[in-house]
Amino acid sequence: MIKSLQRRESELADSKRQQEILANGIFKSGELPKFADKIAETNQFPLKARKLEILQINVGYMCNQVCAHCHVDAGPDRKEIMTKATMQEILDVVQQTGAHTLDLTGGAPEMNPNFRWFVEEASRLGVEDFIVRSNLTIIRANKAYHDLPEFFKNHNIHVVSSMPHWTKGKTDKQRGDGVFDKSIQALLDLNAVGYGMPDSPLKLDLVYNPSGAFLPGDQVSLQKDFKKALLEDFGIYFHQLFALTNLPISRFLDYLIASENYEDYMYALVEAYNPAAVRNVMCTNTLSVSWDGYLYDCDFNQMLQIPVNSSAKHISEYKTELLEGRHIAISQHCYGCTAGAGSSCQGSVT
Amino acid sequence: MQKTYYDPADLKKFGSISEWNEELGAKFFEYYGKVFEEGSLTAREKSLIALAVAHTIQCPYCIDAYTGDGLQRGITKEEMIEALHVAGAIRGGASLVHGVQMMNKVNKLEM
Numbered sequence: 001m002i003k004s005l006q007r008r009e010s011e012l013a014d015s016k017r018q019q020e021i022l023a024n025g026i027f028k029s030g031e032l033p034k035f036a037d038k039i040a041e042t043n044q045f046p047l048k049a050r051k052l053e054i055l056q057i058n059v060g061y062m063c064n065q066v067c068a069h070c071h072v073d074a075g076p077d078r079k080e081i082m083t084k085a086t087m088q089e090i091l092d093v094v095q096q097t098g099a100h101t102l103d104l105t106g107g108a109p110e111m112n113p114n115f116r117w118f119v120e121e122a123s124r125l126g127v128e129d130f131i132v133r134s135n136l137t138i139i140r141a142n143k144a145y146h147d148l149p150e151f152f153k154n155h156n157i158h159v160v161s162s163m164p165h166w167t168k169g170k171t172d173k174q175r176g177d178g179v180f181d182k183s184i185q186a187l188l189d190l191n192a193v194g195y196g197m198p199d200s201p202l203k204l205d206l207v208y209n210p211s212g213a214f215l216p217g218d219q220v221s222l223q224k225d226f227k228k229a230l231l232e233d234f235g236i237y238f239h240q241l242f243a244l245t246n247l248p249i250s251r252f253l254d255y256l257i258a259s260e261n262y263e264d265y266m267y268a269l270v271e272a273y274n275p276a277a278v279r280n281v282m283c284t285n286t287l288s289v290s291w292d293g294y295l296y297d298c299d300f301n302q303m304l305q306i307p308v309n310s311s312a313k314h315i316s317e318y319k320t321e322l323l324e325g326r327h328i329a330i331s332q333h334c335y336g337c338t339a340g341a342g343s344s345c346q347g348s349v350t
Numbered sequence: 351m352q353k354t355y356y357d358p359a360d361l362k363k364f365g366s367i368s369e370w371n372e373e374l375g376a377k378f379f380e381y382y383g384k385v386f387e388e389g390s391l392t393a394r395e396k397s398l399i400a401l402a403v404a405h406t407i408q409c410p411y412c413i414d415a416y417t418g419d420g421l422q423r424g425i426t427k428e429e430m431i432e433a434l435h436v437a438g439a440i441r442g443g444a445s446l447v448h449g450v451q452m453m454n455k456v457n458k459l460e461m
Contacts, residue, residue, distance in 0.1 A: 167426055210421070217422035221393060225424055271362070 001176055002066050004075040005251060012254045013073065015305040021253065022332040026263055032270050035334045042275040047328040049297070052320070053285040056103040056299060056345065057090060058082075059115060060291045063107040064141050067162075067175045069209055069252040071303055074107040081111075082291040086315070087118045089293060091125070093318045097287070100128040103345065105299060108138045110145060123155040131158045133207075133345075136186040137179055149193045158203040159195055160242070160345075161187075164211045166229035174211040187236045196238040205240045207347075213261035215272055215339055216243035219348045242347030245269075247300050247336035269335035277342025280349035283328045289315050297328045299345070306331065361411045394423050401430060402437040 005013040012018055026032045039045045061078035063070075094102065102122055109115055109132060123130055132152065139148045152159055163183060164174045171180040187204075190196060196204030206226065210216050223241035230236040246252045248265060256262040283297040287308075293315040296302035306329045307313055312322040342349030368375025386396050397419050404412030420430055 165424060165426075169428075170426060208424075212421065214418055214421045217419075217424065222424055225394065 002068065004066060004077055005073045005254060007075065007077045010254060012250065012257075015303065018249055018253055019304055019306070019331065021257075021262075022248070026266060027332050032266060035330050035332050038270070038273060038335075039275070039278055039330075039338075042278070044275070044278045047278070047281070047284065047330060049287075049324060049326045049328060050284050051324060052097050052099050052287055054101040054103055054282070054345075055090075055094065055097055055099040055287055055289065056105060057289045058105050058291055058299060058302060059087075059107070059109045059112040059118070061107045062111045063135065064111065064138055065108070065135055065176050065179060067251070068255060069174060069211070069246050071247055071250045071252060071300060072107060073250045073303070078107065080291045081113070082293075084114045084117065086291070086293040087114055087121075089315050090289060091118075091121050093315060094122065094125050094127065096318065097320065099287075101131065102127045102129070103131040103133070103286075105133040105345075108135050110134065110138045110148060116151065119151075119155050119157065123157075129158055130156065131160050133160050133162075134186075135175075136161045136163070136183040139186040139189055140182040146189075149190045149195060152190075153193050153195070153202055156202075158205070159190060160205045160207060162209065163187075163206040163226070164209055166226055166233070170211050174209070184234050184236065187230070187238070188234065191235075191237055196236075198237060204238045205242060206238050207242045207244055207345075209244050209246050213256060213259065213265045213268075215245055215268060216343070219243040219341060240347070242345070243341075243343070244345070244347065245336045245339050245343040247333045249300055249333050250303055266332070266335070269339045272339035273335060274338055274340060274342060274350065277338040277340075277350050280342060280344075281334070281337045282344035282346070282349070283337075286345075287323065295323070300333055300336075301329055304331070304333065356410050358414065361414060364411070394425065397423055398425060398429060398433045402433040405434050406437045406441055 027034050036045055039047060058072075060081035061072055061074045062076065062081060063074035063078070064076060066075040104119075106112070112118070119132070134148070138145050140146070161183075162175070163171065165171050168180040171183065172178065187196070190204055193202070194200045195202045208216060208222055208226070216222065219241065222243050226241050227238070230238070248256055248262065248269075253262070256265050283301075286298060288296040288299045288302045290296065290302050295308045295310070295313055295315060295318070296306065297308055308323065308326060309329055310322050310326045311317070312319055337343050365379070368379070386393060397416060400412065401416040401420055404416050417430070
């Protein structure tokens, strides 16, 4: 298993160093346009937050996997975990936000010791769509997690899980040895309780990230190929596939630099820039809450520690009027969300 | 003077061939786009054919383009190399099948 950047004491474990890389080099020299200048070409600068629809909560960076591309730099060694007190602060404001979607992410959110309590409490708040981003393997990690499919079902959770490919080789290369087999078993466990089955209200969606320095292909075509292969090879069903672009931060940035792909990848992102995708980028209707309760425009800004442009910087200070209409904090990593058909935690945006 | 015959950056300028003949350029790119649409063959299958042909005609631009296209479509390296072996087999076979001509001639002329 590879180690997190933090464990390796890599200079990229420092978010400021990542910000420097994104601000300098080919962008400082003018070889490529800065994201702010690019969106200004179509009068979309400054990018402003619209009505909040999705509250994405990162309950901790601890994970049982160490994926090569992880933008969180998550892993078993990460100790940042949301406390019950912060969870309570979030529960206190969920209804006030008016968000129709609650989206729990990590790390492996299930590893937070108060995960089940939080899900039970939050599911009573009546949000329309309650997402848990499960890495699948956690369900098979040990007996304590084997009942997760039932638990998810009992709370009408919408399960969204990562699956970079329908073959073992590509999956294990990105997510670690043995991940593919465990993921397949977990998907079968989810199917067994009704998740992902045709016409089932128990939603099971998969997330595809390219396993290398290239952009995702067409989401519809990939979904078709995933569905065919997983059904034929394993008898697995799922609903939708979301094709996400890897953003050049954290471990993926480390990979890009180490493999000498950074500049070519940034060129590819800039060349694939789609002004139509800017309108629907997720930061315009999402608020990301970190494990310690701080507010960010998205999970990526959270990892780069770029705070929201608002006097309300913590969930305890939440006020709709202080956050709606705020100017989104942007940098060159934002090209990842505007390339091609666009990319968000809910897949393509155009 | 340019030191190499091929420049990877030229691939991105492919569309500029229309500048010297707009009508034929436009017709070509319309045809090209149509060819690669989903049809009786999937776009994925067409991408693999393109990759094999690219190697047969040894076009570095096409190899670059269709290797990247294949990765984006989730085509595996196992599928890519099998496609190349198809190209290699046909190409090798094309040489060897002419051996029949050679053998015919030898058989005719030799005592």
